[in-house]
Amino acid sequence: MxxxxxxxxxxxxxxxxxxxxxxxxxxxxxxxxxxxxxxxxxxxxxxxxxxxxxxxxxxxxxxxxxKHAFANRLRERLLPSADILADRVSELGQELAATRAHLAQYQTVLDQITTRLRDTGESPNKKEIHGLLHWVKDTLAAPPVPNDPHKNLFANDTVLRIMAAHIKIQPSNHEFWLEGNDSILDAGVRAGLALNYGCANGNCGLCKARIISGKVKKNQHHDYVLSEAEKNRDYVLMCSCTAVTDVVLEALEASSENDIPTQKIITKIKSIERATDSILILHVQTPRIQRLRFLAGQSVTLSLDNKTGTDFPIASCPCDDRNLFFHIPCDSEKPVVQALIHNSKKGDAITVTGPHGHFLFNEASKRAQLYLAYGTGFAPIKSLIEHAMALEIPAAMDLFWAVDKKENLYMNNLCRSWDDALDNFNYHPVIDTDAVEHLLEKYDNLETVDVYIAGPEIRTKCASEKLLAAGLPDKQLTVSTID
Ligand code: FES
Incomplete structure (x- = not known):
């Protein structure tokens, strides 16, 4: 068998x-x-x-x-470099050689057993031995099972090993695929992990990690010098190496807002688009060598021309590489908002300072997740949902998006596409009625859920009180209040 x-x-x-x-x-x-x-x-x-x-x-x-959440630069680099392909083929070649050596050894043992059985002479079990010899001969001569699904599975596994490497981080046990010629850091960030890093460019040493098993290869020069002791203990810089084989490594990851320092980054406006008459979608991009580290659901301060900054939740996932999105309500008199509406254009500089806030996803929870967004409170909720998708969280997710009129569901199609694509995700647009009532119709036992609410204070406060009164445990409620 x-x-x-x-x-x-x-x-x-x-x-x-x-x-x-x-x-x-x-x-x-x-x-x-x-x-x-x-x-x-x-x-x-x-x-x-x-x-x-x-x-x-x-x-x-x-x-x-x-893929649509990722930058073009990353999307275009799905193939490993020739160097890495050669290394992976060489690894498989060695494995094939070892397998052949084993097969030759088994063949020798089988031949010897067959010879010994033939030489048993006038054994009292001669008939059984004869039958056994025939069985061995017939079994070895039988043609392989056509279309054996195991064979197909192993063939695909081999192709996968050439095209991508499986990375596992300890102690978190987070896993992700490294494709193309990405560094381990790039691939990890794209998979939604909050890995520890600074410059992403081989200068600071903050992305140091220890290889526990597997083979990596330097794929970009780094100025930071690892000590001899670190090299001997298999430390590498995740931003400057890629994986040749599947790799297990020990690395630091941020688990709370306190693990990420405040950063001040001058970014460039990529686009400013009207989602509706009253909402702007702002897309900014950080410099290639200075990405913003943040956790899904957090906010930053945006400032233009040294004008006083204003806080906005980030509407994208940390897995979105250098791209940051914001949903800006146009009815605000704040100088940044007015400047974005009237004076700003593609290519202008905008300063991002942060991150801050503790509207964070409870990754350790196995409970169903209920998201309740009021108006542009959808922005931080979108960040959390995209993060959960990047991590492939299997828990059931329900999004209730409450607005006063249908036009204000400014990303209705996106939410519908999530609903179509994921069998654990349900979207419930709520127009001009009480979203909490809808939520309670679906979930009558709130002890089994985590609830994330984001929106104006008047809404979030009222919704929180109703949900707590309906039996939601306090520690399972996370709230973000936006202006
Ligand atoms: S992040 Fe700075 S050296 Fe890797």
Whole structure:
């Protein structure tokens, strides 16, 4: 009997073309046994018997949404460099050589067993031995099973190992794929992780991490000098190396707002667009060598021409590389808002200072997540949802977006596309009625949920009081108040 091969759930999901959350849910609902986060290929193929190992509409749509969040520069670099390809092929070549040596050894042992069995002479078990010899001969001569799904799965796994490397961070156990010629840092940030770093350019040493297993390769020069002791202990700079093989490394990650220093960055306006008569979408980009570190849901202060700054929640995910988006209500008299409406244009400088705020996602929670956005309170909620999507959080998510009139659902199509793409996400637009009532109709037991509310104080305060009175535990409520 074949020994079942084990694959990590993360890898298995990619091989059968579904999201990790989808596979985790099927494992749970169908009572499949996993072994320390791994699933056997037999069980995987039983769950997805007709898999063609590369297409699934849900996975593709999720990937599409995620790719749209990333900068063009990253999107264009999906192929590993020739150097890395050569290294990966060489690694596979060595593995193939070792496998061949093992096969030759098994063949020798088999030949010797066969010879010894033939030489047993007048054994009382001669008939059984004869039968055994025939069975060995027939089994070895039998043609391989056509279209063996295991073979297809392993072939795809081999291609995947050439095209991408699987990275696991300890102690958090976060996992992500490194594709193209990305540095480990780029790939980790794009996957939504709050890895520790500073310059992203090989100067500060803040992205130092220790390789526990696997092989990495320097892919950009760095001025920062690792000490001999650090080199001997397998420390590398995540911003300056990429992965040749799958890698496990020990690295620092920010887990609270206190873990990220305040940064002041002069960014450039990429676009200012009217989403509606009363809302602007501002897109700014940080310099290539100075990205903003922040946690999903946090805010920054925007200032123009040394005018007093104003705080705005970031409406994008930290996985969005150098791109920062803001949803600006036009009815504000604040100088920054007036300048953005009347004087600013593409290419102008705008200073970003931050991050601040503790409207943060509770990643450790396994509870369902309810998001309640009032008007442009959608901005920080969008950041949290995109972050949860980047991390492939399997928990159920419901978004209730409350506005006074339909036109103010200024990203209605985006929310609908999330609803279409993710089977654990539901979108509920709420127009001119009480969003809390809608929420309570769906969830009558608030002890099983986490609630995130964002919007003007008058709305968030009222919604919080109603939800707490309806039994929501205080520690499961997170609120962001916006002006
Ligand atoms: S982030 Fe500064 S050296 Fe890597």
């Amino acid at each position: 074949d020994t079942p091969r084990l694959l990590s759930v993360f890898r298995a999901a990619r091989l059968v073309g579904v999201s990790r959350g989808n596979l985790q849910r099927r494992i749970r609902t169908e009572g499949i046994t996993t072994f320390e986060g791994k699933i056997s290929t037999d069980d995987l193929l039983a769950l997805y018997p007709a898999t063609e190992l590369h297409h699934d509409s849900e996975y593709e749509r999720v990937q599409h949404i995620k």
